[in-house]
Amino acid sequence: MASDPDRSRPGVKQLLENAGNGSCADCGAADPEWASYTLGVFVCHSCSGLHRNIAHISKVKSLLLDPWSCSELEIPECLQRNTTFSHLEFMDSVGNAAAKARYEQLVPAFYCRPSPSDCMLLRDQWIRAKYERKEFMYVERQEPYSAGYREGFLWKRGRDNGQYLSRKFILSEREGVLKYFNKNDAREPKATMKISSLNATFQPGKMGTAHGLQITYLKDNSTRNIFVYHEDGKEMVDWFNAIRAARFHFLQVAFPGAPESEDAYARGEVFIGSQENRYSVLAGLPPNTQGSHWPFGITIATPDRKFVFACETEEDQRGWMSAFQMVVSRPMLPQDFAVEAYFKHKP
Numbered sequence: 001m002a003s004d005p006d007r008s009r010p011g012v013k014q015l016l017e018n019a020g021n022g023s024c025a026d027c028g029a030a031d032p033e034w035a036s037y038t039l040g041v042f043v044c045h046s047c048s049g050l051h052r053n054i055a056h057i058s059k060v061k062s063l064l065l066d067p068w069s070c071s072e073l074e075i076p077e078c079l080q081r082n083t084t085f086s087h088l089e090f091m092d093s094v095g096n097a098a099a100k101a102r103y104e105q106l107v108p109a110f111y112c113r114p115s116p117s118d119c120m121l122l123r124d125q126w127i128r129a130k131y132e133r134k135e136f137m138y139v140e141r142q143e144p145y146s147a148g149y150r151e152g153f154l155w156k157r158g159r160d161n162g163q164y165l166s167r168k169f170i171l172s173e174r175e176g177v178l179k180y181f182n183k184n185d186a187r188e189p190k191a192t193m194k195i196s197s198l199n200a201t202f203q204p205g206k207m208g209t210a211h212g213l214q215i216t217y218l219k220d221n222s223t224r225n226i227f228v229y230h231e232d233g234k235e236m237v238d239w240f241n242a243i244r245a246a247r248f249h250f251l252q253v254a255f256p257g258a259p260e261s262e263d264a265y266a267r268g269e270v271f272i273g274s275q276e277n278r279y280s281v282l283a284g285l286p287p288n289t290q291g292s293h294w295p296f297g298i299t300i301a302t303p304d305r306k307f308v309f310a311c312e313t314e315e316d317q318r319g320w321m322s323a324f325q326m327v328v329s330r331p332m333l334p335q336d337f338a339v340e341a342y343f344k345h346k347p
């Protein structure tokens with residue numbers, strides 16, 4: 001290393017101190033040690049492996065092991081500009097904050113942004129959606145999961161023998177349901193799941209398949225599960241985000257109701273606006289609430305009054321809190337104000 005001619009110049013590791021570069025551009029893991037020198041982002045070791053799946057767009061190098069100062073950039077963008085950026089200069093000119101502003105400008109609120117602990121499939125598809133398909137730069141590319149309707153075939157695990165069989169699924173926001181059919185030409189669905197009670201989580205370990213999705217729903221007040229997958233990763237993650245979108249749109253307008261208890265909990269629907277418009281969500285119940293012995297309460301404050309809800313478990317409370325947080329953290333759209341007015345004036 002003594003022969004390195006650029007030793008005295010700032011190295012690539014110093015760029016980690018710039019705002020945004022201290023955590024992985026894609027999953028948020030701390031202290032990235034890799035970088036894509038064609039996209040200009042710093043990523044963790046695990047995400048660098050996923051960037052290799054899109055090698056036509058992203059080329060990665062280790063910050064610690066690979067040379068940085070002398071190599072010239074061969075990306076089209078620079079050739080067009082007729083510049084001779086070194087990889088290092090290019091990393092300096094972009095960085096995680098600028099790349100986020102470019103590639104994540106239109107991430108829908110319901111869309112699952114992966115964390116370091118999320119499964120490989122979610123992180124891989126997030127990286128492909130961001131840089132390869134540029135879904136968050138062009139809103140029309142989000143149609144597979146934001147249109148409010150989705151139809152297709154998934155492999156569904158049989159209840160009795162555990163064998164996976166191809167089943168037709170339909171998600172319809174208008175009908176408020178996800179349903180599947182045992183036969184392609186069947187008129188009646190085998191099961192109808194209300195969007196209000198739907199929850200989907202990837203369970204690759206538990207199901208023994210990398211794209212395995214567990215869908216939980218309520219039927220007759222008890223929790224049911226189905227297990228599905230699709231061989232195509234994009235298809236599976238599109239289904240996952242379509243379910244999240246449907247649930248998000250449902251929660252935006254209404255809360256399905258409190259537990260069936262005798263306590264004086266609000267029943268019916270509550271409009272939830274944005275925190276910018278004096279809506280907020282807090283864990284716990286206000287003091288002196290009737291029935292405040294419920295341990296897992298949630299308080300939704302609106303400009304006019306407070307609504308309290310009780311969850312049966314801490315896990316439910318956390319789930320609902322994060323769903324509500326997602327709603328209040330989002331600015332209200334013009335049509336939301338109309339819905340708000342409707343709820344205010346409802347008898």
Ligand SMILES: [Zn+2]
Pocket residue numbers: 024025026027028029043044045046047048
């Ligand atoms: Zn990462």
